Amino acid sequence: MTTPNLSQPPRKRAVISSFIFKSPDEGQKKPQVALFRRSDKVRTYRWVSMTPASRAPAQPSNNQSHHLAPISGSIDPNESPLEAAWRELSEETSLNCTSLSHWRTGKPFSFTDPSVNREWTIHPFAFRLKSTGEGGLGEKAIKIDWEHEGWQWFDPDSIVDNEEFGGVPRLHESLRRIWFEGEMNERAAEVLAAGLDRLQMDHQSGSQELTAIALGVFRDIVVQTRDGLDGDWWAMVRMAAWHLGKNGRESMGTSITNALISMLSDMDGIWQQQTSEEAKWDRILGAIDHHLSERKCRTKKIKDAFVSYLQSTFSSSDDHQQKNRLVIMTVSASSTIRDSILDAFGAIGNVKALELRVLESRPLYEGVTIASSLYSQFKSQFPTSPQNKTLEIKIYTDASAALAATDVDFLLIGADRISNTKGISNKIGSLPAILSAKHVQPSIKVLVLSDLEKVEGLNGEESQSSQEDNDPMEIVDGWNSQGVKGLPVLEDGINASKSGDSNARVQVKNIYFEWVPLALVEALVCEQGVLNKDSIRDQSLRLGGVINRYFGEL
Incomplete structure (x- = not known):
């Protein structure tokens, strides 16, 4: 040697x-x-x-x-x-x-x-x-x-x-x-393991819903560890928080991590206070519950910022002032977008008609789901009234993005992660939709509706760069239900890929997310208004410092 x-x-x-x-x-x-x-x-x-x-x-x-x-x-x-x-x-x-x-x-x-x-x-x-x-x-x-x-x-x-x-x-x-x-008591470990399984298996909910689930799991873990408030306990709950952000759905883990970091910031100091353990537990659980309730207010702030942006855009444009019709296109399962569109429509008084163009979002068809939700919500929110508001929803196949973008005013996407260097991570199909829209409709404005929790912290521990490649059977099952010709031949190639025994193989890729460069986005609307690239970088650096504080030495 x-x-x-x-x-x-x-x-x-x-x-x-x-x-x-x-x-x-x-x-x-x-x-x-x-x-x-x-x-x-x-x-x-x-x-x-x-x-x-x-x-x-x-x-x-x-x-x-x-x-x-x-x-x-x-x-x-x-x-x-x-x-x-x-x-x-x-x-x-x-x-x-x-x-x-x-x-x-x-x-x-x-x-x-x-x-x-x-x-x-x-x-x-x-x-x-x-x-x-x-x-x-x-x-x-x-x-x-x-x-x-x-x-x-x-x-x-x-x-x-x-x-x-x-x-x-x-x-x-x-x-x-x-x-x-091996590091936690049995009850807390069971809660964390079950919570991670739930997050991993949930391919329908957006990051807002998954974050709410993760925060509830974290609260249950804390409740199950009420047998000590020492340094070992503090390290254990921080490691549990790290796992929830990393091992639930990492593609959506930024929001979970940032929300938990915010909770830990409030918990930090409480457990070290010179008071009774009972008082400490009451304050810790109170801080957690405050965060859970505060999240509901944030969605309203994003909606208000979106309304403000649309109102200012319409009032500053002669073309928009003469229009009484708003045309919006979206490719997203974002609950923030779902909850904001109709409120914004109602707030712009001179616009009487909303045409909403939705890409279906294969293979799970979240676009169809959000269209259904918006149709039902509109019927409830805008019954026949003096406002005379009308809604027309058009659902397009994902491959029709260029056609769907013709004469569109705004293309809305959500965000699962926001990176100062990579851009916006969102539902697969977002990038081709934006590129197609900017080609056929150069005046279109691409907006991202998201909260600041989606901004990745720059802390030196990068997310896995590999894509989230999900179960290919979600795609193959759709072909089966439609009786696609030639599928049995393809299935032979798919099986060959599994066994590795053939020189001719077939792989089916089912990737959920992709990155959209910030240069393709006109505005990122959040609870604080409209962010630019410098604001995103500042937020990343700030979050990175807090993440290192609580997770760095684990």
């Missing part, structure tokens, strides 16, 4: 650590986790180098190649940690998304190993092994390569960081970051 040059600063290296879980067997309450025993064909350096200096031998010993470990490996340049995790799983176990589902992401952590003069950053992940009932092969799908001499299942609570257990260094530290059940 080469002696490291300690006169140089430590070299940095990022690696992934992926744990494979399987559902509890009959009679068991907890899932089991697989650990793989390193073979003697693997260079021991990879793990010896990650051993603290006090334990690092000068030369590899006989048993080091037989340590128990998760699936691990380096992160290549231009590769996200999650992409690296999937690559290593495929290379070392032959498992892919047909056999596994990404379950949880752990908070990365770093440490320096003076014995090799390196600073390691570990990115932990948890994956669930799909059973035969879920379309997988279960344990039969695991085919280890030459890097391992065997593997076995373990109770996750039995895994510890000591030499007697035989695990690689920092094994338990990596595991605990995705197996929070």
Whole structure:
């Protein structure tokens, strides 16, 4: 082993650590986790180098190649940690998304190993092994390569960081970051696990609704931990908040994280007050409940800002002053847009007719749902009256975006995330709709309606860059129901992709979100009015500092 040059600063290296879980067997309450025993064909350096200096031998010993470990490996340049995790799983176990589902992401952590003069950053992940009932092969799908001499299942609570257990260094530290059940009492852990499952499975609700769900779960976790208000409790509730933002629906996790950070800011200090524990609990729960009730007021502020923007736009334009018809196009399942359009229509007195053009939003057809909701809401809000307000809704296929944009005044989209560098993350189809609209209707104004919770904090811990690729059967089922010709042939190619046994394969991609550059947006309307790019950057920096304060050292 080469002696490291300690006169140089430590070299940095990022690696992934992926744990494979399987559902509890009959009679068991907890899932089991697989650990793989390193073979003697693997260079021991990879793990010896990650051993603290006090334990690092000068030369590899006989048993080091037989340590128990998760699936691990380096992160290549231009590769996200999650992409690296999937690559290593495929290379070392032959498992892919047909056999596994990404379950949880752990908070990365770093440490320096003076014995090799390196600073390691570990990115932990948890994956669930799909059973035969879920379309997988279960344990039969695991085919280890030459890097391992065997593997076995373990109770996750039995895994510890000591030499007697035989695990690689920092094994338990990596595991605990995705197996929070070992860090919390049983009741609180059950609440968090059930809450994460609910968020992960909800593909209908927008980020506002999902954030409300996450905040309710967080409140229940706090209630279930009323057995201490010490530093360990504070670290535990902060880690629970981090998991809710990261492991529910990460594509919509920005709003959840920012809302929870706001709660933690109010809770911080209360738990350290020099008063009775009963008084502290009352104040903590009161602060949480205040946030839950305050959210309802924010939606009204966004609606008021949208109304103000439309009124000023119409009053400053001669063309708009002569119009009594407002034409709006949308591609969004945003509840903020749904709740704002009719209020804005009612507030512009000289506009008597609203034509709403909605893209259907395949594969779950949220556009159809929002059109239905707006039609019903209009019938209730604007019955026959002296106002003589009329509504015409036109639903277009997603591919008809260019046709739908003709003569449109405003194109409205919501936001699931707002980045100072990437732009607006929203429902797939937003970008082609905007590009088509600006081509056929150059005068169109693209507006984003969102609250400030959607702004990503710049804190050095980036979201996974990979896209949220969802169940392709949501698309295939639609083809089945329509009796699409040639589908059986395509299904043969889809099955070939799952097995990997053919040189001709078919993949069906079902991606939910995409980025819209800020340069394509005329205005971002929020509860504080209209934001520009500088305002977004300032908000990102402020949020990044608060996020680092509460999550940085976890």
